[in-house]
Amino acid sequence: MSNLTSTRTLRPNNGGILSRLRSLGKYRAIYFLLLPGLVWYIMFAVVPLMGLQLAFKTYRANLGIWGSPWNGINNFSRVFSNRDFANAIRQTLLVNVLRLLVTFPFPVLMAVLFNEMRFRKIKNPLQVVFTLPHFLSWVIIASIFNNILASDGFVNNLLEAMGMSRVKIIGSSGVFLPLLYSTDIWRSAGWSTIVYLAAITDIDMDQYEAAEIDGASRFQMIVHVTLPSIMNTIMIMFILATGNIMTAGFNQVFNFSNPAVRKTAEILDMYIYRITFQAAPDFGFSMAITLLRSSMNMLLLLMADRGAKLMGGSGLFSVSV
Amino acid sequence: MKKILAVLLTLCMLLASVGAVAESVHYTYQQATTSVNESVDYNGDALSKFFEDKFNFDWDIISLTNENAEENVRIWINAMNLPDVTINNTYRNGEMMNYIEQGLLYRFPDDWKERWPNAAKAFELTSLGDAVAEQAGGTYIFPRAIFASNYPAEKIVSHMSVYLRKDWAEAVGFPIKDAYKTSELLEFARLLKEKDPGNVGSRLIPIAVQPLWAPYLFTLANSTYSGGADTDLTFYKDDEGKYQWGPASEDTLTGLKLYRQAYEEGLLAPEFYTYTNTEANEDFYIAGIAGMTIMQGMASFMQLTDSYVTENLGLNYDDAVHVAAVLGEDGKYHGPELINYSGYIMFNPNMEQAKFERYMDLMDYAATEEGQMTIRMGFRGEDWDYGENGEIISHYAPGESARSKYPSIYPVYHRLVIMSDDFTLINPNYAQKYRDRVAQLYITKNEYGDDKSIAPVDWNVMLHSSEAMNRISVAYGEEYATIILQDGDLEQNWKDWVASYDYLINPVLEELNAK
Numbered sequence: 001m002s003n004l005t006s007t008r009t010l011r012p013n014n015g016g017i018l019s020r021l022r023s024l025g026k027y028r029a030i031y032f033l034l035l036p037g038l039v040w041y042i043m044f045a046v047v048p049l050m051g052l053q054l055a056f057k058t059y060r061a062n063l064g065i066w067g068s069p070w071n072g073i074n075n076f077s078r079v080f081s082n083r084d085f086a087n088a089i090r091q092t093l094l095v096n097v098l099r100l101l102v103t104f105p106f107p108v109l110m111a112v113l114f115n116e117m118r119f120r121k122i123k124n125p126l127q128v129v130f131t132l133p134h135f136l137s138w139v140i141i142a143s144i145f146n147n148i149l150a151s152d153g154f155v156n157n158l159l160e161a162m163g164m165s166r167v168k169i170i171g172s173s174g175v176f177l178p179l180l181y182s183t184d185i186w187r188s189a190g191w192s193t194i195v196y197l198a199a200i201t202d203i204d205m206d207q208y209e210a211a212e213i214d215g216a217s218r219f220q221m222i223v224h225v226t227l228p229s230i231m232n233t234i235m236i237m238f239i240l241a242t243g244n245i246m247t248a249g250f251n252q253v254f255n256f257s258n259p260a261v262r263k264t265a266e267i268l269d270m271y272i273y274r275i276t277f278q279a280a281p282d283f284g285f286s287m288a289i290t291l292l293r294s295s296m297n298m299l300l301l302l303m304a305d306r307g308a309k310l311m312g313g314s315g316l317f318s319v320s321v
Numbered sequence: 322m323k324k325i326l327a328v329l330l331t332l333c334m335l336l337a338s339v340g341a342v343a344e345s346v347h348y349t350y351q352q353a354t355t356s357v358n359e360s361v362d363y364n365g366d367a368l369s370k371f372f373e374d375k376f377n378f379d380w381d382i383i384s385l386t387n388e389n390a391e392e393n394v395r396i397w398i399n400a401m402n403l404p405d406v407t408i409n410n411t412y413r414n415g416e417m418m419n420y421i422e423q424g425l426l427y428r429f430p431d432d433w434k435e436r437w438p439n440a441a442k443a444f445e446l447t448s449l450g451d452a453v454a455e456q457a458g459g460t461y462i463f464p465r466a467i468f469a470s471n472y473p474a475e476k477i478v479s480h481m482s483v484y485l486r487k488d489w490a491e492a493v494g495f496p497i498k499d500a501y502k503t504s505e506l507l508e509f510a511r512l513l514k515e516k517d518p519g520n521v522g523s524r525l526i527p528i529a530v531q532p533l534w535a536p537y538l539f540t541l542a543n544s545t546y547s548g549g550a551d552t553d554l555t556f557y558k559d560d561e562g563k564y565q566w567g568p569a570s571e572d573t574l575t576g577l578k579l580y581r582q583a584y585e586e587g588l589l590a591p592e593f594y595t596y597t598n599t600e601a602n603e604d605f606y607i608a609g610i611a612g613m614t615i616m617q618g619m620a621s622f623m624q625l626t627d628s629y630v631t632e633n634l635g636l637n638y639d640d641a642v643h644v645a646a647v648l649g650e651d652g653k654y655h656g657p658e659l660i661n662y663s664g665y666i667m668f669n670p671n672m673e674q675a676k677f678e679r680y681m682d683l684m685d686y687a688a689t690e691e692g693q694m695t696i697r698m699g700f701r702g703e704d705w706d707y708g709e710n711g712e713i714i715s716h717y718a719p720g721e722s723a724r725s726k727y728p729s730i731y732p733v734y735h736r737l738v739i740m741s742d743d744f745t746l747i748n749p750n751y752a753q754k755y756r757d758r759v760a761q762l763y764i765t766k767n768e769y770g771d772d773k774s775i776a777p778v779d780w781n782v783m784l785h786s787s788e789a790m791n792r793i794s795v796a797y798g799e800e801y802a803t804i805i806l807q808d809g810d811l812e813q814n815w816k817d818w819v820a821s822y823d824y825l826i827n828p829v830l831e832e833l834n835a836k
């Protein structure tokens with residue numbers, strides 16, 4: 001029996017490798033298309049991982065990453081005794097958890113609304129208009145909004161022309177977070193809509209027809225057909241966004257921040273940027289913080305995945321590819 | 322025998338010709354520096370060609386901005402990817418010693434001072450060059466002297482000064498003086514706000530200053546070691562001989578109180594913290610909506626302001642602009658005495674020796690009187706000449722200068738070994754009134770200062786090198802702005818801010834006090 005089992009086990013393995021090789025040869029042109037992506041991934045995602053060892057080293061440029069001396073967990077000890085780090089973690093969680101809650105529903109809502117639009121002549125241009133801001137960099141967006149919202153900008157000039165007094169907008173810490181979230185929605189919601197629109201197009205039309213026969217209104221169809229059908233996609237996007245909480249928003253916050261909102265804007269990435277480039281560099285220390293940040297992201301992602309499964313969703317890791 | 326001789330002679334000639342070829346190798350110097358004008362061809366004009374032909378090289382200039390220079394240089398050094406020549410602004414001893422120890426900077430040959438004596442003479446004027454070389458056991462950086470032969474006063478202090486609208490001051494009855502306390506300037510600002518002598522209306526900004534330069538008006542003006550602007554010398558010995566941190570001193574709080582007062586009363590621009598580069602100055606000399614601004618008290622800046630107010634505001638500089646020193650509330654001028662250097666040159670550690678030597682030849686020539694005169698005035702005979710009494714006679718048309726005729730001068734040659742501050746004081750291309758004012762400002766600041774308010778350089782602090790010292794990185798200008806912009810009690814906010822740095826500052830104080 002055991003012999004039989006081993007024979008059965010070996011045969012498919014050998015056959016598998018050979019058939020895979022044959023398949024590789026047969027579909028080499030298709031695999032060749034994969035190559036640039038693979039090279040990019042190795043160069044920019046896998047190879048840089050080697051740099052993580054710096055978190056346990058004292059970086060010496062003359063010795064390089066591999067030759068720099070190990071220092072155990074010294075960098076981490078410093079991180080945990082650093083008050084600025086704790087403050088930055090707190091601020092990052094505040095800024096980005098709120099961001100997730102505020103901004104996440106918008107692309108879903110927009111996708112549903114686009115789906116409900118019947119006039120293609122309006123629908124398609126609108127989709128393009130909402131997608132375009134995604135291609136603007138935060139430097140440009142920040143300078144546009146700072147100009148519009150400045151004390152002598154368009155909004156304040158308008159207020160004054162209407163007989164109202166000028167208000168402080170870009171220097172107000174109370175306005176800073178709403179400004180971040182609204183510009184984030186303006187820039188990214190249209191782009192993120194694409195994923196949900198793709199999921200919506202996958203919904204079997206029979207369901208809508210059945211709902212229509214049962215006398216469902218359009219709103220009821222959205223609630224009972226559209227949203228449940230794309231719930232898995234929503235879950236996956238939410239889990240992925242949760243796994244990005246500790247890193248999201250550096251470019252935006254960096255470009256929108258100013259001394260008046262400095263405390264609100266001091267998220268972890270801003271702190272890492274300051275200690276890495278605006279002071280005598282200590283790459284080991286910076287890397288220790290970066291590693292902790294990534295670990296926290298991973299932890300949040302796993303927690304969100306687990307939460308999704310507990311709520312009856314499929315989660316991230318059980319989705320078939 | 323003849324054949325042997327002939328062969329030997331041929332060999333000698335061949336070797337000599339090889340040597341000649343080596344000397345004539347053309348080099349391209351990658352040079353990173355700030356203040357580059359991207360539209361200028363730095364190899365293009367006659368003056369640059371003169372130097373390039375003389376030393377057989379050309380430039381590949383890399384532009385750095387004041388905002389990103391330090392970051393870029395740090396990345397280059399740590400990636401071992403420095404350009405051939407890099408000019409960095411602020412010298413931080415601990416950081417540089419770390420780089421030197423790792424061999425990340427080019428080491429000058431031990432006999433460099435004998436080989437390039439003119440450059441060495443300029444180097445020695447800085448004091449910093451020799452002090453660092455002694456600590457490092459060799460020369461790795463070349464600081465550039467601010468003054469070489471035209472010292473305006475005994476102590477070198479910052480040239481940053483307040484430019485105010487003289488016509489408006491006269492209109493509101495504010496006295497014209499050589500120096501003002503911060504509170505006097507606030508009083509002037511209040512008068513402007515109240516009477517609006519320029520009929521500017523709601524756009525009026527009594528004080529146009531960005532967070533970077535605001536310390537010269539508030540904190541640094543009142544507290545010698547409060548840091549900010551272009552100084553990070555913040556450690557000092559108190560009366561009991563114990564080291565303290567300047568930003569935590571009561572004088573700094575005095576400056577912050579005035580700063581907040583100015584903001585709360587609407588004397589500063591409502592969003593002064595968003596000013597970048599020269600925007601605040603432009604509100605003064607281009608838009609004409611500001612009553613005062615902080616700017617370099619140099620002849621070149623006065624001339625520039627003159628042309629701007631004439632062109633943009635249709636005003637006469639003498640009637641419209643007054644430049645003065647800013648004093649603390651104790652009536653004294655405050656600020657650390659400056660070391661005679663502004664920025665320093667460093668080289669790629671892997672630079673070819675002959676290439677380095679050629680650059681040193683250029684620097685050595687630039688440090689000679691002939692070299693300096695060419696850089697400052699252009700070609701003798703064509704652009705200027707000496708008069709019968711040895712005075713410099715400019716052949717430039719009014720409003721023209723070597724810098725306008727040969728744009729490649731600035732900043733490449735202009736700041737090569739010695740800064741332009743020195744020659745500015747005798748440069749006939751600048752009107753005598755500007756030169757006199759510059760010298761007077763230095764004298765005034767010296768007169769209003771004493772040994773405490775303009776304290777001499779503490780080399781113990783300047784050359785202190787430790788991990789704890791390296792960890793301190795405070796953008797004082799920005800942080801002071803943040804403190805005064807915060808809601809709540811200013812004193813409590815300042816105390817909290819000081820306390821938030823305890824964990825970084827106390828170890829350094831302990832090290833300094835243990836020395």
